[in-house]
Amino acid sequence: MIKTREFTFADGLTHGLVGPNGIGKTTLLRKIAGQIQSGGITVFGEEPFDKQSVLNRVILMGIDNPLPDSWGIGKLGVIGKARWSRWDEERFNELLVRFDVPAKAYSALSRGQKSAVGFIFAVASGCEVMLLDEPYLGLDTQRRELFYQVLREEHGRTIVVSTHHLNEVAGLLDTVSLMGDNPISGPIDDFIEGILELTGPSEALTAAVTELDLRVLSRETTGLGDRVLIDARSTAADPIFRTAQDYGLRVTEVSLERAVLALEEKA
Known part of the structure; x- marks a missing residue:
């Protein structure tokens, strides 16, 4: 070791x-x-x-x-x-x-x-x-x-x-x-499953993120709505998916590289 x-x-x-x-x-x-x-x-x-x-x-x-x-x-x-x-x-x-x-x-x-x-x-x-x-x-x-x-x-x-x-x-x-400055380490599944992207209307995204009270790693606006990367490594997945469904948002996992880059930029 x-x-x-x-x-x-x-x-x-x-x-x-x-x-x-x-x-x-x-x-x-x-x-x-x-x-x-x-x-x-x-x-x-x-x-x-x-x-x-x-x-x-x-x-x-x-x-x-x-x-x-x-x-x-x-x-x-x-x-x-x-x-x-x-x-x-x-x-x-x-x-x-x-x-x-x-x-x-x-x-x-x-x-x-x-x-x-x-x-x-x-x-x-x-x-x-x-x-x-x-x-x-x-x-x-x-x-x-x-x-x-x-x-x-x-x-x-x-x-x-x-x-x-x-x-x-x-x-x-x-x-x-x-x-x-803030080193992070863990199994790759923690990064892939714990860094999630929420996509949907701007107001709905803001409300959902506020309700979930999770750290936002990045946010961008596209022609189809806003996209937010959230750090959900310390949170169970079920409440996130329920909240996203309530607000009409889509939840997806991101690549390992994108997850790590987002954490790196926020470190």
Whole structure:
């Protein structure tokens, strides 16, 4: 289990880590990986910084964690085998073929190929915890779909993915953690089922929202009436649907990405 001041990442689940640019997602991942000293974070019940018992079980890969430029693909396999006791050579070679990674030095690879190699390295390491910092950058559509497929195959490991593409990865996530002044974390169903859109005439919407006494995340006017996003995570659904019916309003769930963006803007 990973515990920070704001979040708890339970074992065996895939967690999405989101937040605006510059909020510190990469820094948090580096702290969890033991690369930066920081109080208030434990991994497997221990402070991770410079703790070999933790470092042997955690790997961080992503745009800000490149591999040495001079290393070729073959050397990566040799280094991985020497470094990680649970290194899976067969899986490493299999994924190199599936992602069609050429046998070149790391420096000669494209941005997308470097992303693929970092992800492959993390998977093959056998580490119980994989920290992936925007691991899909530069991948074309075909390889991005392959990335999600492989991530699905690895379900059961503890995975934390920093992402700006929630809609693409939503089907793989168990939880979402939103960084900000007012951090929010929970199962994805809490976000999808708890952030609702009410649509209807302006006066009816205003009356219904007042009666429900729920936080309004956004409101906009369209040619067909007004639309309001409400935060109903702490409220039972039945009263909301009854009130909406009384006022002739339509209630719909929104996408995970839209729900999180609305909460982010209100944070």
